[in-house]
Amino acid sequence: MTTVTCIAPVNIATLKYWGKRDEHLILPLNDSISATLSTDQMHAKTTIMASPDFTKDRIWLNGKEESFSNQRLLTCINEIKRRATLGEKGDEKDSKSNWKVHICSENNFPTAAGLASSAAGYACLVYCLGKVFGVEGDLSSVARLGSGSACRSVLGGFVRWHKGDKDDGSDSHASQVVPASHWPNLKVLILVVSDNRKKVSSTSGMQQSVKTSELLKHRVEHIVPKRTELFIKAIESRNFNTFAELTMKDSNQFHSVCLDTYPPAVYMNDISHAIVEFVHCYNKSKGTNKVAYTFDAGPNACLFLQEEDVGEVVSLIEQAFPPLDNAKDYIRGLEVKRPKAQNDLAVPSGPHESGLLKYIIHTKIGEGPQVLTGHNVHLLNKEGLPKSL
Amino acid sequence: MTTVTCIAPVNIATLKYWGKRDEHLILPLNDSISATLSTDQMHAKTTIMASPDFTKDRIWLNGKEESFSNQRLLTCINEIKRRATLGEKGDEKDSKSNWKVHICSENNFPTAAGLASSAAGYACLVYCLGKVFGVEGDLSSVARLGSGSACRSVLGGFVRWHKGDKDDGSDSHASQVVPASHWPNLKVLILVVSDNRKKVSSTSGMQQSVKTSELLKHRVEHIVPKRTELFIKAIESRNFNTFAELTMKDSNQFHSVCLDTYPPAVYMNDISHAIVEFVHCYNKSKGTNKVAYTFDAGPNACLFLQEEDVGEVVSLIEQAFPPLDNAKDYIRGLEVKRPKAQNDLAVPSGPHESGLLKYIIHTKIGEGPQVLTGHNVHLLNKEGLPKSL
Numbered sequence: 001m002t003t004v005t006c007i008a009p010v011n012i013a014t015l016k017y018w019g020k021r022d023e024h025l026i027l028p029l030n031d032s033i034s035a036t037l038s039t040d041q042m043h044a045k046t047t048i049m050a051s052p053d054f055t056k057d058r059i060w061l062n063g064k065e066e067s068f069s070n071q072r073l074l075t076c077i078n079e080i081k082r083r084a085t086l087g088e089k090g091d092e093k094d095s096k097s098n099w100k101v102h103i104c105s106e107n108n109f110p111t112a113a114g115l116a117s118s119a120a121g122y123a124c125l126v127y128c129l130g131k132v133f134g135v136e137g138d139l140s141s142v143a144r145l146g147s148g149s150a151c152r153s154v155l156g157g158f159v160r161w162h163k164g165d166k167d168d169g170s171d172s173h174a175s176q177v178v179p180a181s182h183w184p185n186l187k188v189l190i191l192v193v194s195d196n197r198k199k200v201s202s203t204s205g206m207q208q209s210v211k212t213s214e215l216l217k218h219r220v221e222h223i224v225p226k227r228t229e230l231f232i233k234a235i236e237s238r239n240f241n242t243f244a245e246l247t248m249k250d251s252n253q254f255h256s257v258c259l260d261t262y263p264p265a266v267y268m269n270d271i272s273h274a275i276v277e278f279v280h281c282y283n284k285s286k287g288t289n290k291v292a293y294t295f296d297a298g299p300n301a302c303l304f305l306q307e308e309d310v311g312e313v314v315s316l317i318e319q320a321f322p323p324l325d326n327a328k329d330y331i332r333g334l335e336v337k338r339p340k341a342q343n344d345l346a347v348p349s350g351p352h353e354s355g356l357l358k359y360i361i362h363t364k365i366g367e368g369p370q371v372l373t374g375h376n377v378h379l380l381n382k383e384g385l386p387k388s389l
Numbered sequence: 390m391t392t393v394t395c396i397a398p399v400n401i402a403t404l405k406y407w408g409k410r411d412e413h414l415i416l417p418l419n420d421s422i423s424a425t426l427s428t429d430q431m432h433a434k435t436t437i438m439a440s441p442d443f444t445k446d447r448i449w450l451n452g453k454e455e456s457f458s459n460q461r462l463l464t465c466i467n468e469i470k471r472r473a474t475l476g477e478k479g480d481e482k483d484s485k486s487n488w489k490v491h492i493c494s495e496n497n498f499p500t501a502a503g504l505a506s507s508a509a510g511y512a513c514l515v516y517c518l519g520k521v522f523g524v525e526g527d528l529s530s531v532a533r534l535g536s537g538s539a540c541r542s543v544l545g546g547f548v549r550w551h552k553g554d555k556d557d558g559s560d561s562h563a564s565q566v567v568p569a570s571h572w573p574n575l576k577v578l579i580l581v582v583s584d585n586r587k588k589v590s591s592t593s594g595m596q597q598s599v600k601t602s603e604l605l606k607h608r609v610e611h612i613v614p615k616r617t618e619l620f621i622k623a624i625e626s627r628n629f630n631t632f633a634e635l636t637m638k639d640s641n642q643f644h645s646v647c648l649d650t651y652p653p654a655v656y657m658n659d660i661s662h663a664i665v666e667f668v669h670c671y672n673k674s675k676g677t678n679k680v681a682y683t684f685d686a687g688p689n690a691c692l693f694l695q696e697e698d699v700g701e702v703v704s705l706i707e708q709a710f711p712p713l714d715n716a717k718d719y720i721r722g723l724e725v726k727r728p729k730a731q732n733d734l735a736v737p738s739g740p741h742e743s744g745l746l747k748y749i750i751h752t753k754i755g756e757g758p759q760v761l762t763g764h765n766v767h768l769l770n771k772e773g774l775p776k777s778l
């Protein structure tokens with residue numbers, strides 16, 4: 001019997017992935033670049049137990065048992081087991097790869113945060129499976145089969161997902177641009193926006209974009225290749241002003257393509273656009289880009305900024321987007337060092353009505369998945385059932 | 390002394406104009422197509438009095454005297470006077486073109502409607518000036534010098550503004566695609582949306598787009614030329630389904646380009662997007678396009694639909710977007726024939742909270758500018774001063 005528990009990070013794309021060239025193998029139309037966020041604030045956690053005594057594969061997600069017949073889940077497990085048996089000799093009947101597994105996974109952040117929980121979840125699953133079955137080497141292309149952007153969560157720092165050119169997808173994998181330690185003063189604020197609209201899933205949204213948006217074709221062919229190189233230069237040289245401009249432009253262009261889709265896919269709302277306006281006004285008042293926004297397929301903002309600006313920016317956000325009177329833990333995560341005279345700051349836009357933001361998470365760039373050791377780390381008990389049940 | 394009073398229509402672009410190739414001459418980057426709306430519901434009205442006794446040029450807009458030093462106003466007047474004197478012989482000192490003018494203009498629709506009042510206003514001004522000074526021939530290129538889209542308001546029906554290729558702009562004028570009588574059952578609903586954001590002016594928004602949006606370049610060079618031909622075919626053949634799809638796609642692409650602008654120019658709001666969703670859900674339920682939306686540089690929707698569908702669509706809009714309890718005249722303009730069992734209709738999306746729409750104007754495609762005759766049509770009294778003062 002083998003039991004392994006891992007955690008894996010969330011990642012936020014600064015150069016966006018939108019559109020697949022192969023739906024089944026999850027191969028993207030363009031390269032993308034993301035920042036891996038620290039697992040201290042947000043992570044998926046997965047325990048996998050493999051045993052010759054288990055009679056069937058089972059999986060529990062966020063406390064609830066789910067069907068194991070999910071095709072993407074099966075694809076990931078089968079690929080890991082295939083790789084595990086590549087080097088094996090002798091009697092295959094005794095091979096560990098015939099063992100059934102129990103999988104238990106949960107996120108430590110609410111799904112309401114609208115953060116790509118599937119990316120952290122599949123990265124964690126695949127990393128953990130690799131440890132259980134002793135698979136070495138790059139696992140990003142396996143994680144990609146679970147959820148495209150999951151391939152970027154198997155590495156820390158800034159990560160590039162190469163679209164690859166081959167039909168079998170073997171060259172569509174992630175590589176590290178720089179480690180987390182490269183840019184230590186880069187911080188991140190996640191602004192969780194109040195929203196109750198039903199949303200277009202990103203899978204179906206990007207399918208529609210590929211089918212109907214001529215602007216997406218132009219973006220993929222002519223804009224992203226140049227922008228990829230500019231991003232890498234800005235990150236390598238820690239040029240925040242340029243990095244911020246590229247990040248904001250690419251977020252806007254991604255949502256622009258969504259709007260050029262027929263019918264349009266709309267992910268940002270009025271609150272998102274008020275945050276955009278806040279950031280541009282603030283940067284203008286500073287004469288340089290001090291903050292960059294980026295929005296995924298949802299209304300929440302992810303802001304990048306430098307450590308020395310966090311206190312002032314958080315104070316201004318609280319004034320421009322005041323919490324409801326009864327809001328608990330409006331600022332979460334890393335400590336925020338407030339400026340001394342925070343009430344004397346000039347609020348760049350707003351103030352808006354209270355309650356437009358639910359809460360704010362302060363975090364930073366972090367490492368890739370890790371194995372947890374020590375007492376009591378597992379989500380499954382000795383019988384292979386969730387401790388939470 | 391000469392006194393002439395004219396009215397001129399609003400126009401709504403279905404193929405959008407966005408971006409100038411010459412700021413001074415107001416030459417567009419691409420052709421555009423618009424529908425001229427009936428002056429019965431919405432128009433600008435202008436009285437111009439020219440007299441050898443006036444000592445200076447004066448202008449009153451919506452009841453308030455304005456400076457005559459507005460460059461675009463001067464450009465239009467000088468161009469009309471230049472054309473008026475082209476055929477003249479003899480003593481220029483006695484020429485009418487040396488007379489000073491008093492101009493009084495007003496719109497019969499609130500500026501809150503966010504409709505392009507400058508288009509109707511400049512079309513009316515130029516048409517009226519032409520009558521006063523006896524200038525014949527196409528005046529669209531003069532109206533263009535006042536406000537680009539005004540050139541499309543000098544004609545009725547569907548109108549095409551040819552971008553032209555010449556540097557001097559002499560081939561950038563409007564022509565009629567079909568007269569208003571060509572598609573008599575085509576109706577229009579203007580949905581006036583509640584909004585209190587400050588807006589990016591369309592002049593500065595399009596300047597920024599030209600500077601910063603690569604997607605605009607692609608649109609202008611590769612998409613609009615094809616779409617222009619498709620639009621003309623759909624209009625000529627009265628193919629509503631195709632006309633609707635082209636109209637919605639072009640509206641979306643225009644706002645997509647605005648979002649790809651840096652900083653982004655955002656004109657639609659959450660209510661606008663709720664209307665978009667309503668239209669797509671309704672069309673889906675009907676299995677064909679029964680309604681088309683288009684949005685200019687503001688949050689208000691302009692819907693095109695066929696006469697036989699107006700009653701049902703208006704009833705559904707009222708249910709999906711209910712008025713405030715104290716709303717007066719929620720539906721304005723042409724009579725709406727309600728379906729008998731309007732409460733049994735399936736509302737395609739919503740219902741939303743009350744008060745998202747201020748009111749709705751029901752109108753149709755109409756004629757170009759007209760001279761008003763008869764008693765009491767003038768906005769100026771015999772002394773050349775506004776009657777309203």
